[in-house]
Amino acid sequence: xxxxxxxxxxxxxxxxxxxxxxxxxxxxxxxxxxxxxxxxxxxxxxxxxxxxxxxxxxxxxxxxxxxxxxxxxxxxxxxxxxxxxxxxxxxxxxxxxxxxxxxxxxxxxxxxxxxxxxxxxxxxxxxxxxxxxxxxxxxxxxxxxxxxxxxxxxxxxxxxxxxxxxxxxxxxxxxxxxxxxxxxxxxxxxxxxxxxxxxxxxxxxxxxxxxxxxxxxxxxxxxxxxxxxxxxxxxxxxxxxxxxxxxxxxxxxxxxxx
Amino acid sequence: xxxxxxxxxxxxxxxxxxxxxxxxxxxxxxxxxxxxxxxxxxxxxxxxxxxxxxxxxxxxxxxxxxxxxxxxxxxxxxxxxxxxxxxxxxxxxxxxxxxxxxxxxxxxxxxxxxxxxxxxxxxxxxxxxxxxxxxxxxxxxxxxxxxxxxxxxxxxxxxxxxxxxxxxxxxxxxxxxxxxxxxxxxxxxxxxxxxxxxxxxxxxxxxxxxxxxxxxxxxxxxxxxxxxxxxxxxxxxxxxxxxxxxxxxxxxxxxxxxxxxxxxxxxxxxxxxxxxxxxxxxxxxxxxxxxxxxxxxxxxxxxxxxxxxxxxxxxxxxxxxxxxxxxxxxxxxxxxxxxxxxxxxxxxxxxxxxxxxxxxxxxxxxxxxxxxxxxxxxxxxxxxxxxxxxxxxxxx
Numbered sequence: 105x106x107x108x109x110x111x112x113x114x115x116x117x118x119x120x121x122x123x124x125x126x127x128x129x130x131x132x133x134x135x136x137x138x139x140x141x142x143x144x145x146x147x148x149x150x151x152x153x154x155x156x157x158x159x160x161x162x163x164x165x166x167x168x169x170x171x172x173x174x175x176x177x178x179x180x181x182x183x184x185x186x187x188x189x190x191x192x193x194x195x196x197x198x199x200x201x202x203x204x205x206x207x208x209x210x211x212x213x214x215x216x217x218x219x220x221x222x223x224x225x226x227x228x229x230x231x232x233x234x235x236x237x238x239x240x241x242x243x244x245x246x247x248x249x250x251x252x253x254x255x256x257x258x259x260x261x262x263x264x265x266x267x268x269x270x271x272x273x274x275x276x277x278x279x280x281x282x283x284x285x286x287x288x289x290x291x292x293x294x295x296x297x298x299x300x301x302x303x304x305x306x307x308x309x310x311x312x313x314x315x316x317x318x319x320x321x322x323x324x325x326x327x328x329x330x331x332x333x334x335x336x337x338x339x340x341x342x343x344x345x346x347x348x349x350x351x352x353x354x355x356x357x358x359x360x361x362x
Numbered sequence: 363x364x365x366x367x368x369x370x371x372x373x374x375x376x377x378x379x380x381x382x383x384x385x386x387x388x389x390x391x392x393x394x395x396x397x398x399x400x401x402x403x404x405x406x407x408x409x410x411x412x413x414x415x416x417x418x419x420x421x422x423x424x425x426x427x428x429x430x431x432x433x434x435x436x437x438x439x440x441x442x443x444x445x446x447x448x449x450x451x452x453x454x455x456x457x458x459x460x461x462x463x464x465x466x467x468x469x470x471x472x473x474x475x476x477x478x479x480x481x482x483x484x485x486x487x488x489x490x491x492x493x494x495x496x497x498x499x500x501x502x503x504x505x506x507x508x509x510x511x512x513x514x515x516x517x518x519x520x521x522x523x524x525x526x527x528x529x530x531x532x533x534x535x536x537x538x539x540x541x542x543x544x545x546x547x548x549x550x551x552x553x554x555x556x557x558x559x560x561x562x563x564x565x566x567x568x569x570x571x572x573x574x575x576x577x578x579x580x581x582x583x584x585x586x587x588x589x590x591x592x593x594x595x596x597x598x599x600x601x602x603x604x605x606x607x608x609x610x611x612x613x614x615x616x617x618x619x620x621x622x623x624x625x626x627x628x629x630x631x632x633x634x635x636x637x638x639x640x641x642x643x644x645x646x647x648x649x650x651x652x653x654x655x656x657x658x659x660x661x662x663x664x665x666x667x668x669x670x671x672x673x674x675x676x677x678x679x680x681x682x683x684x685x686x687x688x689x690x691x692x693x694x695x696x697x698x699x700x701x702x703x704x705x706x707x708x709x710x711x712x713x714x715x716x717x718x719x720x721x722x723x724x725x726x727x728x729x730x731x732x733x734x735x736x737x738x739x740x741x742x743x744x745x746x747x748x749x750x751x752x753x754x755x756x757x758x
Contacts, residue, residue, distance in 0.1 A: 153654075153655065154524065154655040154656045155524060155529065155530070155533050155641065155656050157379075157533045157536050157537060157642070158379050158537075158540070160537075161523075164523055171655065176653050177653050177654075178653075202640075203377050203640040203641075204639045204640045204641050204648070204650070204654040204656070205653065205654045206654075207638075207639060207640050207645075207654065208637075208639055208650060208652075208653065208654025209653065209654060229379050229380075230377045230378060230379060230640070230643070231377060232376060232377075232378060232379070232380050232383050233380070233383070234367070234375075234376050234383070235375055235376060235377055252380075253379070253380045254380060255379070255380045255381040256381070257380075257381050257382075257383075257384050257385070257543060258380060258383070258384070259384060260384075261380075261383065261384065265380070276380065276381060279381060279540060279541050279542070279543065280381075280537070280540050280541030280542075281537045281540060281541065
């Protein structure tokens, strides 16, 4: 069992996402400390990519800001080391990035550096079941979990994806890309129960969740909720002053689901 | 040929969000069914012949041949197709397939606007809804094509993200497809993206070399020594090469856009300057930095202004079966003017890249050698931009 399981041991998990280096790496570091202090169970660290095809406008813009600020894969590894060694961050952390960021760096070198820095897993939205072996064959040597995604369109694919999943399963709530949504129209209870029938590992729901009431509703059907765009919006609004506001927001979401 | 997992050597694959996986599986199943269906093929051939004006001519460019003084030059005239480029070959195939699959809406990306215009045309003909994503930068470079698409009843959405060019239009079309799959087919315009697109688009474009081979045998009684085509994503190039791949004596040359030069950052020559990566659903060569960030590529040609290349080309490069060279903006503009004056044929600025390389290569070859250059499109759309390049401001 990987460290990721620990995120789901104390009730429903709240999983915030942050784009590393937006607006700068120091602000990201403070935001993560605030999020963990506010009760985040697991943190998703986005390594920025020039062309994030699974993201809506809010996170696309965060990627541009982060890259413009000079963020690289190496500066993100350094950030993780500081969080683990100097800031006492103990909760599991996973990267969220695109296949080319890992592949171009060299999957083996990437995984070794990720493990050495203190990461627990990786989410690659452009690596489906059919292509995962190329990455998992390397990641398993470093005890890193590749988090599998299941979408409203997965249907007959759910059982095979879920039965081979590691860490947690990322349940994509809606069609389309990441971003705040007023309403989630997918039949989440049915989707989650199909997944649960094939796998014992925890499920967390993401895409479109921004408000405490939505988080509360979603958490009834799953083991955790993932929030990205709503946090990135706060960072876009407050810039370097964002950590305090991000902490307050995460606290409100954690309180809603526990 | 791709293996069953859509691989050409190490290239290809299906690097896409889970949300799209069942859609591409459904597409592959439908394609595998219809590609052998006599009725589908009869309808497609009728559209090619009666609507698009196929077969396209294989024209002996006598003046150009004499002027360059070397190899005998033939032009495969895809510019004479309805809508003015090779893009219609693929679009008619995909639109017909989408219709058979019960889809009512087509979405597409476009660079120069040629694929967008072709898709808008097929949508009008087959009574389908159509939305085209086009980089905002390209909507300015190719304003006339934006108007043509609207005239044909399509919606054109300018894409402002990233470099606001072709790669961003592809990203945005993929995002749109992720949000609306049920009634929508993504009519991808080049031999790129996730499997099965590189194979489907290749098969529909292979009509170019199927015809040129028969035409060459009829005119010359033998196969050509060289086949040249410009290469961005690589759809007209793979179509021009495909039926010659097994004929090892036929040299295949893809001509990439060097932009301001392959030793500058302002280039789009993927094979010449890129390295192996994963992007837009496929493993292939991409222009990128040391951390895998996709490079903001540049070419005067909006249609070649793409940081990647189709996986089958990447494999033809790896195996040495095809050669990939690069031509600068300056050389392409010279060739654009040269072909216009010499043969009275105004080529698309994309196609002018292939003409430019032929102008270098042909004079070095003996007169008994034969070369086929694919003129992938006509250049009317480029006249205003080339005039500007030469310092002349004209209204479109």
